[in-house]
Amino acid sequence: MTDEIRKNIIDATTRLLARREHSEVELVQKLIQKGFDPASVQPVLIEFQQADIQSDKRFAESRVRHAANKGIGPNRVRAELSQHQIDDEFIHVAFSETDIDWFELAKAVHTKKYASQKPDTFKDKQKQRQFLQYRGFTFEQIQYAMENP
CATH class of the missing domain: 1.10.10 (Arc Repressor Mutant, subunit A)
Incomplete structure (x- = not known):
């Protein structure tokens, strides 16, 4: 070279x-x-x-903060970091060092999208769950968001 x-x-x-x-x-x-x-x-x-x-460690921390600010859940962030071949240890550190309440974030995202739409039917509930799942939230976080409007 x-x-x-x-x-x-x-x-x-x-x-x-x-x-x-x-x-x-x-x-x-x-x-x-x-x-x-x-x-x-x-x-x-x-x-x-x-x-x-x-630094891949700094990159992971940055992506976790950025994703949370955009209303993206932890599952989707982990998948994105894995696509970048970030070491699992760096991913774990990035999540543990950020002070993000993923349950409250899921609730805020749900409220922002569906504030005026109380799900009346099973189909409506599924649609809202799928939206939060697409955003990368866990089952427990989705349940919390839907049960605590």
């Missing part, structure tokens, strides 16, 4: 990380899309990780 290619990879990586946190997998994909060789990208990313400029 020439010095110019290395410099270009560093510049591209810095620009990407300046906007928001990225997972290692996401950075590799984006840099490859920009035309960089995967073998050249990996050593640069290792340097960024050793300097704590790129």
Whole structure:
């Protein structure tokens, strides 16, 4: 790898990380899309990780907070983090360090969407449950949200 290619990879990586946190997998994909060789990208990313400029742990924490702010539940967040190949330990730490009451969040999401619509039929209840399930909430969180309007 020439010095110019290395410099270009560093510049591209810095620009990407300046906007928001990225997972290692996401950075590799984006840099490859920009035309960089995967073998050249990996050593640069290792340097960024050793300097704590790129961190999958920080990425996981950021995604958990961001998802909660958008009304997305823990199941969906875990699935998204798994797609980014984030280590299970980082996922666990991200959830334990954030002070999010997922039950209250499920209730708030349900209330925002269905505030004026009391489910009269089984079909209406199922529709509301499916909405919360799609959002990534657990069965217990959905029950809590629907029983405590």
